[in-house]
Amino acid sequence: MRAVIFGVDGLSFRILRPLIERGDLPNFARLQREGTEAEFISTVPPMTPPAWMSLITGLKPAKHGVFDFWEFDVSSPTLQSKLVTHRKGGKAIWNILSEYGKRVVVLNVPITYPPEPVNGVMVSGLMTPNSSLPFTYPHNFKDELYGLIPEYRIDLSLEKTSPDYFVDAVLDMTEKRIQLQEHLLSEHEWDFAFLSYVGPDRIQHRIWDSIEALTPKGTTYFRLLDDALGRVLNRLTPEDVLFLASDHGFVGARKWFYINEFLCRKNLLYRGATPETQRAKLIGFGREAAQKMHLLNVVRKMRKTYDHFYGKAPVEKKKGIYRPFFDHIDWNDTHACVLSSMAFSGGNADIFLSPKATMEEMEELRLELTAQRHPETGEPLAEAVYATDAFGVGPFRPDEEHIILIPNRGITFHLDIGRKNLWENLDEGKGVHEKEGVFYAWGAGVKQGAQVDPLQIYDLVPTALHALGITADEPFDGRVAQEIFQPRQSPNAAEGEGGESLVARKLRRLQASKVQS
Secondary structure, three states: OEEEEEEEEEOHHHHHHHHHOOOOOHHHHHHHHEEEEEEEEEOOHHHHHHHHHHHOOOOOOHOOOOOOOEEEEEEOOOOOOEEEEOOOOOOHHHHHHHHHHOOEEEEEEEEEEOOOOEEEEEEOOOOOOOOOOOHHHHHOOHHHHHHHHHOOOOOOOOOOOOHHHHHHHHHHHHHHHHHHHHHHHOOOOOOOEOOOOOOHHHHHHHHHHHHHHHHHHHHHHHHHHHHHHHHHHOOOOOOOOEEEOOOEEEEEEEEEEEEOOOHHHHHOOOOOOOOOHHHHHHHHHHHHHHHHHOOOHHHHHHHHHHHHOOOOOOOOOOOOOOOOOOOOOOOOOOOEEEEEEHHHHHHOOOEEEEOOHHHHHHHHHHHHHHHOOOOOOOOEEEEEEEEEEEEOOOOOOOOOOEEEEOOOEEEEEOHHHHOOOOOOEEEEEEEEOOEEEEEEEEEEOOOOEOOOEEEEEHHHHHHHHHHOOOOOOOOOOOOOHHHHEEEOOOOOOOOOOOHHHHHHHHHHHHHHHHHOO
């Protein structure tokens, strides 16, 4: 038996199902018809780094140690941060399978630099610093890769480009990824493959309205993804199994809430004269003036026209989207602050709390966030408000306390301070993350044409190992999703060698070697 996990960043049923019904995605339709389907609930919050690490380990962030693109050290008055490229703890599924002697292929999974020694081939993905570094295991596979695909790209740069230019770049990157996928699956021995595609996340952030409207340009990528999936399915036999899973879903947002300005008004965030605050005030004054003069839409249309005719727009001067919003925080005066600049596109607000913040302050803040309403529609800001316990229990649980705010559908966050209004309406939809992702199982032992209740992102690894007949001695936060499998015909059927624990298997092999000697 062989197994494949086909991981997709940001895949959503709200886009997938209409395209399946329209007949655009025959291979996804095959999964729906011949396999089992479920909503796949992401981490809290549903951000790319913790979600992918939970997807590959079956662990919550407190056990694998990844919470954001950046690791924030708030123990000193001067905020320290460093880029996250790899998890701190926990075994990925390919580590476990390598220990069992399975040959593995791992392609383009985010937050996997540097690549780990595995029993097979590994190519790192998103957050690899640059392609000049050894981003493959074994290291000499990099030569094989570039010999086959000279213009292979690990990921896209963060500079602003026109939507058409960007979508074309994602398509080109994906076509090369498919080419590498086909080479790995045909020319290398493997028992397990973890294949990752990040395109939906990239384009849905940029052209959500076009995708939601199912326009030909907006949906081109999904047909290409369907082709990649079909190529994998065509390699599998009835004895094999495939799992398709996304790290989170996607939804459109047309309103944003200035969360740090809200904290300022509650006297929890110090409004100091930092470069960030001065810049935010200037932008705020300019935006408000443009709105009063009815010029904001004109400016936006001029920007779109520039992008259309000249392709690349000027490189964004502000810190990249993976940078923390503030460089300095004075925790002597500040008791609460949102640091992650992913609050806007990630559709969440992870509020860091100072050690000086009292339990009364935390509870009052939680209640005020829960009570916050849009001034015109009256809709609540929050779908859910979580505490630090949402990260789980483990060695990497943050020392500081957190309040994690998940907004209602159609709302996201902005971090600027010095704004006149807490709420602002957007002229066009912005694609942001939501917790409901996509799960399919297909192949040997899986129910056909079934839908089951939502699964948790932590369930994938124990479920995939179960399908392979492997019981791993790991502290998973997830469970085996027994409901996706057909009932066994005989309760006494032998599970085979894979049903043993790793320790038992090693002992048996040791005893066998002693007998032979």
